[in-house]
Amino acid sequence: MPILSFSSQDIDIITGKKTMTIRKLWKTPLKKGDRLYCYWNLVSKEKKKIFEAIVEDVETIKYKDLKDNDELARAEGYKNSQEMVKEFKKKYAGKIKDNDDFQIIHFKKLDVDDWKGDKIDEKAMITQRADILFDTGKYDKSTLCYNAALKIDPNDVYLLNKQGDNLSRLGEFGGAIECYDKALAIDEDNEYIINNKAIALLNAGDVFAALDASDAAYEANPNNPIVLYWRGFILEVLNAFDEALDVYDKLIKIDGENPEVWNARGNLLTDMGKLEEAIESFNKAVELSLGDSEKDADALNRMGNAYIDLGQFDKALDCYNAAIDIEKNNIDFLLNKGVVLMELQRFEEAVTSFDKVLLKNPENEDAFFLKEECLENF
Template identity: 60%
Template sequence: MPILSFGSRNIDLITGQKTMTIRKLWKKPLNKGDRLHCYWNLVSKERRKIFEAEVTDVEILNFEDIIKNDDLAQEEGFKDSLELENEFKKMYSDKIKADTAFQVIRFKKLPIEEWEGEKINEKAMITQRADILFDSGKYHKSEMCYTAALKFDPEDIYILNKKGDNLTRLGRFEEALKCYNDALKIEPQNEFIINNKAIALLNSGQTEKALRCNDLAFKINPENNVVLYWRGFILEMLGKNLQALDTYNKVLELDPSNPEVWNARGNLLSDLGKTEKALESYDKALELVLEDEANATAWNRKGNALLELGRLEEALECYTEALNLDSKNDIIWGNRGVVLMELNRFKEASDSFNKALMINPKNDDVKVLLDECLENL
């Protein structure tokens, strides 16, 4: 029973696009017709069976022949034969020479009813892999997996919705809308999917349509926090700021522990010129969030509000906190430089501007500020 282990990066395996692999020649070489049991990460705790396959062809090649063949390298998933050569040398260390024999194994995936060993829920396995890829931001690969999972069940609401979310993040809005519409044919009153459709419409620039779509979700459940949050955001995009503010307030009545909504409320209040109230919102958001890089933005916004109020030392503290969380953000370094200029600390300000320009040499605003700062040194 030959077993093949693949790294989980080989997503093409489950989409059916990868039907070949190159392995060092075994003592007992494979032959056409042999059965393969294929796993992901065989020697790790994340081991997963992915399918069984039948060998359709085996070709024996020396390493020196393989590393001259770009087409073969690309079929194996590498950019070119040079990348394959480098990876294989790492993989096999010093046990690989020009005349080392490899087997190029071609195979066809077998339907589950023909498997000899343990049978798995392929749809569940592929969907789980898609979710992992989606959560880690690998949207091109996760979209491939969701598409593969839908082949098992084209009417799976969860997968249709997740594929729509995935396509929205890839900017493929028409395809995303089709996924949501297909899901809504099956569950027309699903407020979450309707809201996701509204988000796709918003991101594609169809803001009025997004609001009308959100209206439908809102009518189904006017106390759904997710629907309400996006309703506020869409209203804000349409310039209906007071309605948006009322909506954010409604969300916070239902769930006062949501830092994202406190932040959104703070931004809107700041735009409305209500800086003191905005500051209260930012403070509340910062109380609720954990210390991670994403929250550098919250510290930065609080610093901006304090700068606007002329509370310079407090603003400087906020920018310092923000940079402790995200030291490669040229915008925050620039803002820190501004407050240092206001404090007449021009040498420190110029240092901040220079750090901003090291990160982003194209930041023209910082260039202007640095010139002005240097005139005062």
């Protein structure tokens, strides 16, 4: 019973795009007609059977003829032969000689009904792999898996929605909207999918269509915190500030322990020129962050910006210093600190802050010119 193990590099195996693999010759060589039992990460906790297959053709090649063959390397999923050789050396512990034989194995995946071994739910297996790739930010690979799962069941609402989310993260908003529309044709009142469509339309630059979708999501459930959050943001983009503030105030009554809600409200109040109220919102966001350093730092930075607009530079500096204590190398925070130090006429300290920015990003023009201005005031 020949067994093949595939890894994350072999994502095209799951999707059916790839139907060949290259392996060092076994003691019992594979031959045409052999049945293959194929697994994902055979020797790890992620071990999972992915399919059975029949060998359709086998070619034998010497390693010396394989190791510089870019065409075969790309067919095996590598960028070039150098990358393939590097991986082969790891896989075979460096024990490869020029005269060693390798097999190029061409196979055909079998339908689950034709398997002889244990059968699996192929759609569930592919979906699980897609979700793992999505959650780890490997969107170019997860979209291939979602497509493969949709070939098995093109009317699965979960898959259509997830593929829409995936395409949105790849910047393919038109494709994302198509997926959401297909899902909504099956589940028309799903507020989450309607809201996801609104977000995709917003990112695609069609703000009024985004508001129409948000209206539909709101009608489906006017108390859904996610729907309300994005509705407030869309209204803010449309400069409908008073309406947006009403939405955020309603959201606070429903989800008032969420620091992101208070941050969003603070941003809006800043844009409305209500700076003291904005600072109160940012303070609440910091209070609720409960050790979430990224949210703490962001709220502190925005609070500092509001204090600058109020002309309270010492308080602004305190905010930026607190944000930098959390994220020491954040360029935006360091740049803002330098600006407020300039306002306080502490030019030497401002130069130090701008130098830290330029150390991280030598091409930052703001830091360069502001530093030059500081040097003129020494």
